[in-house]
Amino acid sequence: GQQVMQIPQYQHVQEGEDFTTYCNSSTTLSNIQWYKQRPGGHPVFLIQLVKSGEVKKQKRLTFQFGEAKKNSSLHITATQTTDVGTYFCALRAYGGATNKLIFGTGTLLAVQP
Amino acid sequence: NAGVMQNPRHLVRRRGQEARLRCSPMKGHSHVYWYRQLPEEGLKFMVYLQKENIIDESGMPKERFSAEFPKEGPSILRIQQVVRGDSAAYFCASSPPLGQGNTEAFFGQGTRLTVV
Numbered sequence: 001g002q003q004v005m006q007i008p009q010y011q012h013v014q015e016g017e018d019f020t021t022y023c024n025s026s027t028t029l030s031n032i033q034w035y036k037q038r039p040g041g042h043p044v045f046l047i048q049l050v051k052s053g054e055v056k057k058q059k060r061l062t063f064q065f066g067e068a069k070k071n072s073s074l075h076i077t078a079t080q081t082t083d084v085g086t087y088f089c090a091l092r093a094y095g096g097a098t099n100k101l102i103f104g105t106g107t108l109l110a111v112q113p
Numbered sequence: 114n115a116g117v118m119q120n121p122r123h124l125v126r127r128r129g130q131e132a133r134l135r136c137s138p139m140k141g142h143s144h145v146y147w148y149r150q151l152p153e154e155g156l157k158f159m160v161y162l163q164k165e166n167i168i169d170e171s172g173m174p175k176e177r178f179s180a181e182f183p184k185e186g187p188s189i190l191r192i193q194q195v196v197r198g199d200s201a202a203y204f205c206a207s208s209p210p211l212g213q214g215n216t217e218a219f220f221g222q223g224t225r226l227t228v229v
Contacts, residue, residue, distance in 0.1 A: 033217060042204055043156065045217040088155065092216050098169035100146060101206070101218055103156040 002027055002093050006104040014112050019076040021107035023089035031092055032065055032072040033101070038085040046074075079111050115140070117207050118187075119221035126228050132192040132199070134224045138207030145188045146218060147180060150202045162188060195228045202226075 004025045013019050023032065031050045035043040047056055049065035049072060056063045062075045076083055089104040118137040126132050138145050147159040161169040162182035173180065177195075182188040192199055202225050206218035 031216070042220040042222050043206075043218075044220070048217060096169075098161055098171075099144075099216070100158050100161050100169055100172075102158060103148075106155045 002029075002091060002102055004029075004089055004091060004102065004104040006089060006107050008107055009105065010108045010110070012110045012112065013079050015081060016078050019079050019083070019109055021074050021087050021089075021109075023072045023074075023104050025070050025091070028069050029072075029091050030069075030094065033090045033092070034063060034072075034074055035088045035090060035103075036085050037088065037106075041085070043088060076109075079109070081111050081113055084109060084111050117142075117205055117219050117221035119203075119205050119224050121224060122222060123225045124227070126195045126226065128196060128228055129194050132195050132226055134190040134192075134203050134205075134226070135187040136190070136205030136207075136221055137187040138205075139209075139219055142207035142209050142219070144208040144210070145182050146206045146208075147188075147190050148204045148206065150204060150223075152201070156204065159190070192226075195226075197228050200226055200228045 004023050006023050033048045034046040036046055037043045047063050052069050053067045054065040060077045064073045072089055086106045086108045088106045090101045093100050093102050117139055120135050143163055145162045148156040149159055150156050158172040160173050160180045165184050177193045179191045202223045204223045205221045208218050
C-alpha cells in the first residue's frame with residue numbers, strides 16, 4: 001500500500017530559528033494533508049494541498065507540494081514555543097470503497113526558549 | 114456544534130478483560146475512522162466505517178478487535194481479552210460525506226488505554 005516517510009524524526013531548535021519537515025512518497029500522491037499534534041493532545045488539521053507545485057502559507061507556516069506530487073514540506077519561520085508538537089503529513093488513499101487517511105511517521109519539534 | 118466525542122478519556126483494564134471505546138462523530142458526519150497510536154509513534158489506521166457498514170478494516174488485527182457503527186448511537190471499538198501490547202492511545206476521527214473540496218478529518222481527544 002501507499003506509504004509516506006517523514007524526515008527528520010526529531011528536531012530541536014532554539015526559539016526564533018526556522019524549522020522544516022519533509023514528507024516523501026515513492027508513488028504520485030493525489031493530495032497531501034498536514035496535521036499537528038501537541039504533546040498529550042490529538043491531531044489537528046492544518047492544511048490540504050492538491051495541485052502540483054502548490055504553495056500555501058498560514059502566518060509563519062509555509063506548505064509546499066512538489067512538482068511531481070511525490071513530496072511535500074512544511075516550513076516554520078522563527079519558531080515559537082507554541083509550535084512544539086509532532087507534525088504529520090497524511091494522504092487520502094482512494095481505492096475501491098475506501099478513502100482512509102494514511103499518516104507519515106511524523107516529526108517531533110522541540111523548541112527551547 | 115460539538116466536536117468528535119470519545120469516551121472514556123482514560124481506561125485501565127487488567128489483562129484478559131474487555132475494553133470498549135466509544136466515539137460520537139461530529140454532527141452531519143457519516144464517516145468514522147479509528148487509529149491507534151503507540152507511545153512515541155505515529156498514527157496507524159485501523160478501520161473505516163459508515164453507518165451500519167465496515168468499509169475498510171485492513172488495519173484491524175485479525176483477532177480480538179472488532180468495530181461497529183450502528184444506525185443509532187456511537188461507534189464502538191471493542192478489544193477482547195486485552196494484553197499489555199494493546200496499551201495505546203486510540204483516536205477516532207470523522208469526516209463529512211466526501212465530495213469536492215476539503216477532505217480533512219476531525220479527531221476526538223482519544224482514549225488512553227492502559228493494560229495492567
